[in-house]
Amino acid sequence: MLDSATEILRLQASGEASAVEITQLALERIHASQSGINAFTHINEEGAIAAAKAVDQKRQNGLPLGRLAGIPIAVKDILCTTDMPTTCSSKMLQNFVAPYDATVISKLRNEDAILVGKTNMDEFAMGGSTETSFFGVTRNPWNQLATPGGSSGGAAACIAAGTVPLSLGSDTGGSIRQPAAFCGVTGLKPTYGRVSRYGLVAFASSLDQIGPLAWSVEDVALLSEVICGFEPRDSTSLDQPAPSLLSAIQSTDLRGIKIGILEDALVRDGLDESIRRAVMDAAEIFKQAGAEIIEIKLPHSDHYVPAYYVIAPSEASSNLSRYDGAHYGHRSTNLASESVTKNGPLAATYCQSRSEGFGTEVKRRIMIGTYALSEGYSDQYYNQALKARRLIKGDYDAAFNQVDLLLGPTTPTTAFPLGEHLDDPLQMYLVDLFTVGANLAGIPAISLPAGLSEAGLPIGIQLQAPALHESQLIFAGAAYQAATPHHHLRPENFRF
């Protein structure tokens, strides 16, 4: 029952289950899963039960209920919440409680959702394996020796582990889609500007976007409808009404839809054969449903990862300068006396607080970004990357002149063993090969479960659409899920 939001709504409406019962079940499963999976950084025990009671009360009193009434939802620990810490899985914010709710959090509360906890992530969303978290790694429910992906590893794993039907993640270079693929769930990165970033702790502001994860496209659509929409507090928010997505699921007839299959991606070195085959199979399924399949190339795809790994760290180096130990967050209490003598008490406090508060990967990216923005180097790096970004947008514009959607793999491999890439940042960065394009171009993209590899690990395929065309992703994604059983597969230890 905890694997479908729509089912939970039905059960409550029919009186078969109360919000409190559902929430208690979710909390039980979260507790049970923590020692093995460690998907959560904070469990909102009392708050969740109180919220569930309020929903049941409302229902009893015949009051109107929100669209997510009584549904347990987990949110990535990068979204500001007043009733739970917001740590970004960093020692820097270990005890930080935000003074306000992120816009998406307010929207969830307004729709009577039950916030059961905050999910684990790579520190400040920097990473693709949830291994850089200060609170320890999250493990993949399909194979606990494997990564759940990242950075929204906890948000994907908590669904795969059967603890909640819905979660919110954030995606800067693939951080929703890649863990969704690794954990066999569905994950959507909406168009840049669709979802307010107010209250999303910034990693790379021009790329960050909040999005939903769930087993099915239908549940993803439900949560998307709630979180999308214009908000004046975010200057980059698009002045567009929230899209109507559930209505896009009415039909599975894809006639008239042109889908471009990403030819280059399929011949990439390092692409798992099982994933290549899953993409080919998906193309066949879309064709069966009436879509026209066309081969498409993105000519500058070699530049995507390099451009991304200049732009994202550059913005991050700036965004993370606010963590200085002066106002909130970690402040070093035992300043080295030689540092105080050499730099003065202020600079020593900065240096030591930041040295202690940030982990290796965060420091690496701050240094890369600081370098890329430095006088004399910014033309070679940051400004060059911005030029590449314009070319990348041009790639997509040209592709979408020919087709409605692009089909390809979400990741080159299935979930890799924990620790495999930890000492090899470049290998880790290449995991983002197929996902960063959508962030750089600001377009929406969805990862869909597409079966299991021979090793029994989930495979994800990705659909990308032009800006503001989330409904097309939902439409085609739902048609795919109507024709395939992949999103119904559950990891062996978490079949309830």
Add this chain to the structure above:
Amino acid sequence: MTHTDGYTTETIIGLEVHVQLKTNTKLFCGCSTTFGAAPNTQVCPVCLGHPGALPVINEQALELAVKAGLALNCDIPPVTKWDRKQYFYPDLPTGYQISQFDLPICAEGYLDIGTDSSGDAERKIRILRAHLEEDAGKSMHDEASGQFDTRIDLNRCGTPLLEIVSQPDLRSSLEAKEYLNELKLRMTHLGISDCEMQEGSLRVDANVNLHIHVDGKKIATPIVEIKNMNSFRAVERAIDHEVDRQYDVWEETGKTIKDESKTTRGWDDQAGRTFLQREKEESADYRYFPDPDLLPVRIPRERVQAIQSTLGEMPGEVRERLQTQYGIKAYDAEVIVNQGKDFIELYETVVTICGDGKRASSWFQQDILRTINEQQIAVSEFPISGTDLGTLILKITTGELDNSRARDVFQHMLDHGDSAEASIKALGITSVDSSELEGLCRELLTENPHVVEDYRNGKQQAIGSLIGQAKKRNPNANPKTVRELLLQIVETL
């Protein structure tokens, strides 16, 4: 300027002026900008730089910045954008200041200074640019309790500033002061800024060096940026001091602009000298880059034109108009204009009623300005309305009141808030019947035969002593009328 040892020098000055825009709220959030609130009470997640908070541009700040640009004859480019200037300091909670790097809201402009009565400017000072940026908070170093104790007040964080950068076109401290006066006048006149240096709503940094002419060659001294000047007078003094200091240092060391990069010096007002603050300017790399949280702003031509149409007269234009329209002197026009829009408006209301620009001007220069200064009130708080003031002055013009009685009435109006008519009544001032006055005059002349004698012997001024006596016997007697009557009568005796 020629120094004692004969070398001719030229002073080169460029000014960077920060004016705080008079917006209700901060540049990127809804917090109040009121000065003087308790520390850290006008703050929110945005100006505190909290994780996840995002800036949103204040339209009123854009409006005022464009207005300021137009008042400074600047071009307003169609697109402007925001950049982050990055440095660590505890009063800058985000670790970067949102500013404008390569596309400022106001491009090149100029300001005329030393405008004479004919309206011709003596000097045109070019303005390089003016850009918007957010202010930082205030650090208060409590030295009494040890070097580690610094208090931070973040109320000022995010307050909108317009940084106006002049070209190095100023050639003396006097010109610098004139430039600042004219700039301040325009900003206050248009309600763009209060320009109170004491409150920090106007701040000035001066870049100064010398061009020394030696044997037909021009030698430039190293550029110094002077900071911490708290009044226009301080700016003047600091520049004068720096000119002498740089000349002396050059004589001593021979160091030129090629030998030393720009240094920053603070002004010590009490000691009357500058002191070294920062040696090498090039060490700071602010790593400017476009702020990804904010979109570039388009300012269409129509919007600029709409703002232009609300500007009204510039202070210089008002000065000229007051002279031609009301026949007052250039100096008097300047005094009136320098008091600001409300003062000008009050003056013009009064003139409309009394019809005598000169007389009104003299009252404004003296009695009204003195009252405002004594009572320390704003012009808008002046206790007598323009209509009542006009009525009072009209009574002088028509001879109903003499100047000294008028002052009594004015004082009564101030003290009791009565109209001119009511005050006249309250003071028992009535106009004296001319036959009554004539009788009084005859009486005085009869009682004072020596005055008549003196007058006949050619001492016309002897009559004057009787005017005072007439006033004593009847305070309502108009001295002018008394004088005329006395002269008429004495001729017939």
